Amino acid sequence: MNGLKDKSILSDTILIIIILLLPLALFTNLGLMPLISDEPTRAVVTLEMILSENFITPTINGDFYYNKPPLFNWILAGFVKVAGVENEFIFRLPTVISLLLMGLAITLFARKALGWRNAVMAALMMITSARILFWDSFQGLIDITYSLVTFTGFALLYHLSQRRKWLLMFTATYALAAAGYLMKGLPSIAFQGISLLAWLSYDKQFRKLFSWQHLAGILTFALITGTYYYAYLQTNTLDDVFSTLFDQSNRLSDKKGTFLSWLLHLVTFPFEMIYEFAPWTILLLLLLSKKIRIALYTDKFIMFNLLIFSSNIIIYWISADMRPRYLFMLFPLLFVILVKAWSLSAESRNNLRKITDVVFGVLGLLGTASLLYYLFWDETNQLQGVWMIIPLLFIIAGSAVWLMRKHVPLRMLLLIIVMLTVRIAFSMFNLQARYNSYPDAGYRQGEITAGQLIKECNTYVLGDTPFNHDASFYIARESRQIIRRTWEISDSGTCYIADEKNLATFADRLEGYEIIHTFTIKLSETRLFLLKKSL
Missing domain, CATH: 3.40.190 (D-Maltodextrin-Binding Protein; domain 2)
Structure with missing residues (x-):
């Protein structure tokens, strides 16, 4: 009994350390680099709204901008108005806040089915997946905020349908779909339609698609989007709006690619996603166990995650023009499945579980060793604080790796500590080196x-x-x-x-x-x- 209590105390201590490290990782030097990628597009649309005081018809250089509806720009404008500045930090702040809120949403979504510790683990896996931690989390792009809205719709679909609160379920999910549409356009309609069809069919509630409650949900969507377009019509026509939104949402073809490149994409897509959302996708190995798969298939909550993930990801799998950030709303569903598989594997400690534990241990060692690079890299070893901060981060990461040897069940949480120290070093010194050497x-x-x-x-x-x-x-x-x-x-x-x-x-x-x-x-x-x- 004391052993279990000590393990629980250690687990809680690790979580506290993660909570302390997380803000340092996500906020350090957030506003250092000039706007890059699609950030300037979001920023200039927002700025022109503020300058013209026209928040209904987005423009760039005074010309109508049709690629995206304006809700995300309204959010950015709200942050600008509250802060009173229009700098890089403010334009990126909604991304970080949305990422943390997504972590909270994942925890609330999964805590009853997985237990709160495993639910937190799933949330942390999302936040610290490679693509997000070392790229999208410090960019002022639409995707993480949009994914928060879409994932929340998935969560409400499950919980409200299980409580048979059909009117609330349809109106709430369609309201979120409308919010998503006003951020990014047609993908939200696809997510809503596919998810309802897949889940209600599996849950033997297909007839609810023809109910008055569903009609109320559709009317909610129409009322929200229709109100916006009514206001839009006061200053511009809709002639180019929907054709542009369709073109922006159509990822099935890639004008620059060939049929052969599309076939290659079908083969490489799963491996690219495993790479982009590493290291946690290594847990997919656990699904090779028939015993674990059978246990997962008998869990209704897990089946919901599997159905929504697999039915929605197909569109992106067959799409020639696909980017990992388009999938952020789906991978929390996969991480929930993987956390459940990981917890089930703890009972048997089979070879697949041992392999994943070894991989996590090796990644911890490599991540810790990588911190020393900043002491020898010519572009960083003279930066202020590097000789004090890097040894401190090395001690924190090294301690986590040392604990991995004695506490194998806690390796995933301890690896998160290592990853956060690597991100803190990256934010402090790698970004500064890029700022000093890049022409941006x-x-x-x-x-x-x-x-x-x-x-x-x-x-x-x-x-x-x-x-x-x-x-x-x-x-x-x-x-x-x-x-x-x-x-x-x-x-x-x-x-x-x-x-x-x-x-x-x-x-x-x-x-x-x-x-x-x-x-x-x-x-x-x-x-x-x-x-x-x-x-």
């Missing part, structure tokens, strides 16, 4: 300077000058104006941004203008010139 900071500074120079000057991008969303955001933020495109030269109170080609094309109409700033943007490293009328 220089691009940003040139765009910021341009924006500061045109605060009193209406500014346009001239002709077909290349102009990316990074430049659009930083210049608009500093100048407090939307940077539109023009093909005309107007009065002397106007400034222009042009590349060399358009500078030559409009040369005869730019007489009297001088170049007041030259800067380079990330798009093909294009050199741009800021022009202003000479006094």
Whole structure:
């Protein structure tokens, strides 16, 4: 009895350490790097909403933007309004908060079926999966927030259907589907339809799809989305809205690929997902045990997770244009299954379980050893604090690895400690090294300077000058104006941004203008010139 009590105390202590390390891992240097990937798109749409005070019809450079509905931008705008700043940290903060909320949602979803410790384990597996921990968790993208909304819909589908609260189940899940639609468009309709069909058929409640409660749910979706589109129609038509949303949501074809590359994708997809969501996907080995599979198949909660995961992932499996971040709402379901398999395997300690335990131990050693790299890497070994912080993190990770030897059942939790120390080191020193050596900071500074120079000057991008969303955001933020495109030269109170080609094309109409700033943007490293009328 005392042994079980000591194990419980140790487990709780490990969880407390994880809770202390998690904010350091997720928030350290969150706002350091300039906006990258799709971040500038989300940022410039949000900024133009704020500048124009038009929150209904999204724009980029003053032109209507149809790729995504505006709900995520409303969330970003809310954070900006509360914080009073429009910096990188604020635009990324919703991602981190959404990730932590997803962890809470997973815990609440699974705690009765798995026990709260295993439910927390499933949540931590999601947060610390490789793709999220070392990439998406520090980017201001839509996917984690969208996945939180979609996964919450899955959770309510199960719990409310089991309590037979059909009206609440349909209206709540369709309301969340509507919220998801207003973030990302058509995928939410697919998730809702596929999940309802798969689960209610399995649960022998197929007839509920033809009930008045289901109709109420559909009307809830229509009311929410219809209200938005009614407001949208006051300022723009819907001519290009739905065709663009369909094109954005259609991942079945890849214009750049071939039929052979699609066939190759069908084969490589599972292995890519195992890699992207490592190390926890190593637990898939446990499913090779017939005894564990039979136990899983007799658990209704586990079957729900399996059905929703497998029925929804098929679309992405057969899609040529697929990115791992599109699957964030599905992998908590898989992690719940894997945690259950892991707990079942503890009873027999078969060879499959021993293999996973060994892999986790080896990964712990490798992760701990990797921390020392920062002491020898020329780009980091002179950074402030590296010779104090890295040894401290090494001691924490090393202690976790040492405990792995004596407490094998706690290896997964202890590996999480190692992974968090690696992420903290990454945030503190790897990101700083990238900031110092990558050209992104220089691009940003040139765009910021341009924006500061045109605060009193209406500014346009001239002709077909290349102009990316990074430049659009930083210049608009500093100048407090939307940077539109023009093909005309107007009065002397106007400034222009042009590349060399358009500078030559409009040369005869730019007489009297001088170049007041030259800067380079990330798009093909294009050199741009800021022009202003000479006094």
